[in-house]
Amino acid sequence: MKVRDLGEDKLLDLLLPRLLPGKTIAMRLRDDCAVVEMQDCRGLLVLKTDCVVEGVHFLRGTKALDVGWKAMMRPLSDFAATSAVPKFALITLMAPKQTEVAWLQELYRGMRRAAKRFKVSIVGGETSSTPGPIAISTSVVGFVEGERCASRRGGKAGDDVFVTGRLGGALKQKHLRFIPRIAESRWLTNNFSIHAMMDLSDGLGADLPRLARASKVGFKIQMKDLPLTRGAKVNDAISEGEDYELLFAISPRQRDRLVRSWAKKFTRLPLTRIGSLSQPSTKNFQLLPRGYVHFQKPS
Amino acid sequence: MKVRDLGEDKLLDLLLPRLLPGKTIAMRLRDDCAVVEMQDCRGLLVLKTDCVVEGVHFLRGTKALDVGWKAMMRPLSDFAATSAVPKFALITLMAPKQTEVAWLQELYRGMRRAAKRFKVSIVGGETSSTPGPIAISTSVVGFVEGERCASRRGGKAGDDVFVTGRLGGALKQKHLRFIPRIAESRWLTNNFSIHAMMDLSDGLGADLPRLARASKVGFKIQMKDLPLTRGAKVNDAISEGEDYELLFAISPRQRDRLVRSWAKKFTRLPLTRIGSLSQPSTKNFQLLPRGYVHFQKPS
Numbered sequence: 144m145k146v147r148d149l150g151e152d153k154l155l156d157l158l159l160p161r162l163l164p165g166k167t168i169a170m171r172l173r174d175d176c177a178v179v180e181m182q183d184c185r186g187l188l189v190l191k192t193d194c195v196v197e198g199v200h201f202l203r204g205t206k207a208l209d210v211g212w213k214a215m216m217r218p219l220s221d222f223a224a225t226s227a228v229p230k231f232a233l234i235t236l237m238a239p240k241q242t243e244v245a246w247l248q249e250l251y252r253g254m255r256r257a258a259k260r261f262k263v264s265i266v267g268g269e270t271s272s273t274p275g276p277i278a279i280s281t282s283v284v285g286f287v288e289g290e291r292c293a294s295r296r297g298g299k300a301g302d303d304v305f306v307t308g309r310l311g312g313a314l315k316q317k318h319l320r321f322i323p324r325i326a327e328s329r330w331l332t333n334n335f336s337i338h339a340m341m342d343l344s345d346g347l348g349a350d351l352p353r354l355a356r357a358s359k360v361g362f363k364i365q366m367k368d369l370p371l372t373r374g375a376k377v378n379d380a381i382s383e384g385e386d387y388e389l390l391f392a393i394s395p396r397q398r399d400r401l402v403r404s405w406a407k408k409f410t411r412l413p414l415t416r417i418g419s420l421s422q423p424s425t426k427n428f429q430l431l432p433r434g435y436v437h438f439q440k441p442s
Numbered sequence: 443m444k445v446r447d448l449g450e451d452k453l454l455d456l457l458l459p460r461l462l463p464g465k466t467i468a469m470r471l472r473d474d475c476a477v478v479e480m481q482d483c484r485g486l487l488v489l490k491t492d493c494v495v496e497g498v499h500f501l502r503g504t505k506a507l508d509v510g511w512k513a514m515m516r517p518l519s520d521f522a523a524t525s526a527v528p529k530f531a532l533i534t535l536m537a538p539k540q541t542e543v544a545w546l547q548e549l550y551r552g553m554r555r556a557a558k559r560f561k562v563s564i565v566g567g568e569t570s571s572t573p574g575p576i577a578i579s580t581s582v583v584g585f586v587e588g589e590r591c592a593s594r595r596g597g598k599a600g601d602d603v604f605v606t607g608r609l610g611g612a613l614k615q616k617h618l619r620f621i622p623r624i625a626e627s628r629w630l631t632n633n634f635s636i637h638a639m640m641d642l643s644d645g646l647g648a649d650l651p652r653l654a655r656a657s658k659v660g661f662k663i664q665m666k667d668l669p670l671t672r673g674a675k676v677n678d679a680i681s682e683g684e685d686y687e688l689l690f691a692i693s694p695r696q697r698d699r700l701v702r703s704w705a706k707k708f709t710r711l712p713l714t715r716i717g718s719l720s721q722p723s724t725k726n727f728q729l730l731p732r733g734y735v736h737f738q739k740p741s
Contacts, residue, residue, distance in 0.1 A: 146546070146571070147539035154569055157543065158550045177566035179530055181585070190565060192532040192581050196572045231478055233491035235534075235579045240446035244456065247445070251457045266489060267476035270453055272445070273495045275574020280534045282491050282581035286480070 176225040178292055186286045189227040193218040197276035201319070207246045209319035211253020214279040217344070219261055220323040220387045224342040225294065226332040227287035229325070231266045232258055235280040237273040250279070261325055291332040298339035298358030298392035302420040305401075308388040308412055310347060311375025318385035327409060328389060335401060340391040346384035354390060355420065364418035392420055474523035474640055477591055485585045488526040492517040496575035500618070506545045508618035510552020513578040516643070518560055519622040519686045523641040524593070525631040526586035528624070530565045531557055534579040536572040549578070560624055590631040597638035597657030597691035601719040604700075607687040607711055609646060610674025617684035626708060627688060634700060639690040645683035653689060654719065663717035691719055 146154060176191040195201060195214045215232065222229045234254065238247065258265050263283065307324055324342070331337050339358050343350050347369075355362045369380045380386075393401060398416070405414045445453060476489040494500060494513045514531065521528045533553065537546065557564050562582065606623055623641070630636050638657050642649050646668075654661045668679045679685075692700060697715070704713045 144543045145539065146537060146541045146543055149543060154543070154546070158546065158567065177530070177532065179563070179565055181529065188530075188583070190530060190532055190581075190583060192534045192566060192579070193568050194534045194536060194570050194579065196536055196570055196574075198573045199571060230480065231476070231487075231489060233476065233489055233581055235491045235493045235581075237493060237495055237577055237579075238445060240444065242445045244443045244445055244448060244453070247453070247457065264478070266478055267491060268457065269492050270457075271493050271495055272498060273575065273577065274497045275495075275577070276572065278536055278572065278574070278577060280491070280493065280536075280579035280581075282489075282532055282534075282579075284487070284489060284583055 176221050176227060178225065178227075178287065178294075186288055187292055189222065189225055189229075189285045189287050190282070191218040191221045192280060192282040193221070194278055194280040196278045205319065207249035208253040208256075210279070211250040211255075212257045213319050214250075214281050215254045215257035215263075216321060216323050216387070218281050218283045219257070219263070219325065220321070220342045220344065222283065222285060223324040223328040223389060224340055225287060226291050226328045226337070226340065227285050228329070229261055229263045229283045229285040231284045232263050233282045234265060234268040236268065236270045237275075237278040237280075238270070239274065239277070240272050242277065254281075260322070293328070293332060293337050293340040293391075295339055295341050295354045295357035298354060298360055298420050299394075300360050300420050300422045301395065302338055302392035303395045303398055303416050304351075304362065304364070304390065304392055304418045304420060305414055305416050306343070306347075306370065306388050306390050307414055308386070309370045309372040309375075310343070310386050310388065311379030311383055312372035313385040313387070314383055317372075318387075321385075321387040323387060324389045327412065330408060331389075331391070334404065335393060335397055338392045338394065340389060343386040343388050343390050344384060346382050346386070347390070348381040349384070350390060354392070358392070358420065360423050361421040362418060363421050368415065368417050370413055370415040370417075395419075474520035474594070475526060477524065477526075477586065477593075485587055486591055488521065488524055488528075488584045488586050489581070490517040490520045491579060491581040492520070493577055493579040495577045504618065506548035507552040507555075509578070510549040510554075511556045512618050513549075513580050514553045514556035514562075515620060515622050515686070517580050517582045518556070518562070518624065519620070519641045519643065521582065521584060522623040522627040522688060523639055524586060525590050525627045525636070525639065526584050527628070528560055528562045528582045528584040530583045531562050532566040532581045533564060533568075535567065535569045536574075536577040536579075537569070538573065538576070539571050541576065553580075560622070592627070592631060592636050592639040592690070594638055594640050594653045594656035597653060597659055597719045598693075599659050599719055599721045600694065601637055601691035602694045602697055602715050603650075603661065603663070603689065603691055603717045603719060604713055604715050605642070605646075605669065605687050605689050606713055607685070608669045608671040608674075609642070609685050609687065610678030610682055611671035612684040612686070613682055616671075617686075620684075620686040622686060623688045626711065629707060630688075630690065633703065634692060634696055637691045637693065639688060642685040642687050642689050643683060645681050645685070646689070647680040648683070649689060653691070657691070657719065659722050660720040661717060662720050667714060667716050669712055669714040669716075694718075
């Protein structure tokens, strides 16, 4: 069997259950970040690694500055999903020998600029030559207070489902320039009880079912309520991916206060209730067009 | 200018000085690991990322189990260099869609086996399809007590220079099966004052000058004293690389006690004094054939 026959979720299912953790750590293998307890530390340690590959996450000819920005911001978006504070980053650069040094300097300038935006220190790096395309792997370490650690689990039937910002059309431009919703996420967990949260990287149609599955509930979305990027269609909002907005579940009892105080705090970023979580009977699972799934054959 | 005209050390020089750290962290950009202070933690946080790329670090046809072992052990060898305890690992897998899933399962089995050897928990992973060769990036996080943190700096003129194990001939087999010297390194810093330490990944000829430069000293090596792997020549020991043995500097006043107690503790692993550090005048810099340097054109 080849990787393309499986898709990313099933591949990780196959590889990850065998990665047995030690007994003392809080495992979040299928969540956006790994969250672990560390001896001699208060709070929880949060770890995330991610990569961008030429020809997959960016096209040849993309500005190096934008590639660097994206390579740093992708794992930081997972920190937003976890409501964690990123602190340190490590970079592995794989590049062919004929790569222009000036291009790499711009790449690092993009990564530095992105890291600085969230006061992240780039503390290490490794380079390797490769016969293949340019690839950058970024690992980020930070922390979260135990009581503010968000995950995909914990959503309850009846919860409101909200998204930040606007969905769809990210592939035109936004996927290279997005700003992880860390400030918004930290504000949310500081002021509200967030039942479940994740960031939208593969499209609502792929990501919302993941949150529902992790929370063992169903969901119901009002398509007409989806906040669309100007020019985007409903199908783009569901399937295109790379929105890097927050998706979260919260008790409807908090709805009024949330909507009011959000509007005051984040005047330029919309917050939209797009539906609710439901009982986990099969008929409550809406069929959504699938978002982008790495590795999978187009069907 | 292309990457191949620079070599890895100069490329990192060019990229890394601009990676400005926050004020509170102990920076070790050019050391084997990044070592940082983290709020709310006793001890220091240690971070390392490394990668193996098909066609560079392993050849097509290499057993997946061996590749996985190497992908995990390379960053762990840097923990040995730092005398740090590794705790958590993150894996980024980049593989073409046509990769056999069974091969990847063997790869992960190799990584798990290696991690288990040092009680490291694999807490996260990411996969991405790539048009290029298989690449695995491994990031490891752990800790070290402030007073036991070893680095390349701190070697003094007059120090003895020791290596563990035997050098040369690693490319035949050992580079896929080596055991990072973490136990030995932890024992060393628990019982002796180690002035400077690193692991030998690029060959003595490339690595010893790095330690000397970081310590601002020269060095003098007795070629006839180099502990050679059976069948290896002096030139292999200097230039071949991938030995993953420890190289360290220690006061000659500790020599007798070190040699005696090492022989009792590690009965099967030789420890050899190969020379000494000297005043940093240019004539004390011995010219060694260079070890393997990534990215550089063969000269």
